Amino acid sequence: MKVLVAGGGTAGHVFPALALARWLADEHGAEVRFAGTSTGQEARLVPEAGFPFDPVDARPLRRDLSLETLTAPIAAVRSVSECRPLVERADVVVGMGGYVSVPIGLAAVRARRPLVLHEQNAVPGLANRLLAHRARTVALAFEEAAARLPRRSRTVLTGNPVRDRVLAVVAERETLAKEALAEFELESGRRTLVVFGGSQGALHVNAVAVDAIEHLRDREDLQVLLLTGPAHERRVVDGLAAGPMTVRVRGFLDRMELAYALADIVVSRAGATTCAELSVCGLPSILVPYPHATGRHQEANARALERAGGALVVVDHELSGTSLASAVSGLLDDPTRLGSMGERMRSWARPDAAEALARVVLDAGAPR
Structure with missing residues (x-):
């Protein structure tokens, strides 16, 4: 199975994604690639961990009124188009949160690839809130997060993968x-x-x-x-x-x-x-x-x-x-x-979080 994982920013965001990738690759023989920004910690940590990494041109999700905010929709459309070839090579796409998940997630929806989201915090981030109702499953680290997602979201409590x-x-x-x-x-x-x-x-x-x-x-x-x-x-x-x-x-x-x-x-x-x-x-x-x-x-x-x-x-x-x-x-x-x-x-604690999340991903990517 080919899995595309999107996310990153700080090391704290990258480590759970790497724990998931390691479980998928080592225990199930999955081919895992990462997509992220060229400026985040993922650009260094992912290649060091031995996984292929594709940089994505994605912008932060701004909430203020500025020129960048006004031009963001144009940039987003371009970014989604650029992400589509990456997504089409995958059997399942995993968004680990952060703004880089948005173009990857939207490209997955357009390409009809199953999308799994993982929310690490008790308060879901904007990227996951935007994508949740289009995802096959939203995996949660905190059960409290479920109440803050759109009603149509399909959630499961897996915990947050640990190194x-x-x-x-x-x-x-x-x-x-x-x-x-x-x-x-x-x-x-x-x-x-x-x-x-x-x-x-x-x-x-x-x-x-x-x-x-x-x-x-x-x-x-x-x-x-x-x-x-x-x-x-x-x-x-x-x-x-x-x-x-x-x-x-x-x-x-x-x-x-x-x-x-x-x-x-x-x-x-x-x-x-x-x-x-x-x-x-x-x-x-x-x-x-x-x-x-x-x-x-x-x-x-x-x-x-x-x-x-x-x-x-x-x-x-x-x-x-x-x-x-x-x-x-x-x-x-x-x-x-x-x-x-x-x-x-x-x-x-959920020490088996990587395994639990991997099962969600494998289920989503299985042929139907």
């Missing part, structure tokens, strides 16, 4: 944790707090974490790993005062599975891939949704995990060093609650 390296934490946590202790020069007898703000970091989360560490300095049972994002590492290092607590700072970490294997508590934003990975690893989390995310989808993601009992949610404008330190201490001082949160995270 194999992250799934390995479930079976190999002890081994990976030992490797992480050596990698970060941390101690085995202490609880580990991991703080990160996504692949590019989060300036506010970093600043608050530095302040929180000052309030937590006297805790002999705690050590901290700060993943700051490449642009913020020096600022964070300079802002940390000397003290007895062990604090390690990394601008970027290619092997997130090491951080996950070592973590007892995680503080992070609430992007879709982050939520999926934290839940699969069973990590009690303090989630700080990015306040400017479209449709406030990160807050909706975080609230879903909060309702499941696996996370605490602190909105960005209420986050301070004092409040974060208090939340961390409260969890450390209540190991029963901490353990329960981890179990609830695992219960919410």
Whole structure:
């Protein structure tokens, strides 16, 4: 079966698509190609993963009134026409969200190719809302998303595919944790707090974490790993005062599975891939949704995990060093609650999401 996967932008959007592609190729012998922009992370990550990649000329879906908005329909028609040859070579087309999915999805409809959409967030993006009623199936990572799609949409809950390296934490946590202790020069007898703000970091989360560490300095049972994002590492290092607590700072970490294997508590934003990975690893989390995310989808993601009992949610404008330190201490001082949160995270997780989504794709592409 020939499968065309469209989507990308950030690494968090690309990883689930690659997890799906790997399952389709390795388990079912499918021929998988990707379509995406030449400027997004997919242009680098997809070829590195060994899959063919076709760049597509697609524009962001703008909501404001501008010259670009007025000329967008013309550009969209041209883009759909350019995408049609790619689509016609496929048996099934998968849209993983993002504006590049729109011309590919519309081309699939015109070429009468079955279209499967995957929505990663609790609040569906504009691209998926536009295409949902034309899709064979819309696969969801959050069940809350179904109510925000057109009524005619056919939905199924699959979860959000997670990288194999992250799934390995479930079976190999002890081994990976030992490797992480050596990698970060941390101690085995202490609880580990991991703080990160996504692949590019989060300036506010970093600043608050530095302040929180000052309030937590006297805790002999705690050590901290700060993943700051490449642009913020020096600022964070300079802002940390000397003290007895062990604090390690990394601008970027290619092997997130090491951080996950070592973590007892995680503080992070609430992007879709982050939520999926934290839940699969069973990590009690303090989630700080990015306040400017479209449709406030990160807050909706975080609230879903909060309702499941696996996370605490602190909105960005209420986050301070004092409040974060208090939340961390409260969890450390209540190991029963901490353990329960981890179990609830695992219960919410869907570690088989790649397989479940692959089955939806294969079913859609099967001859009828």
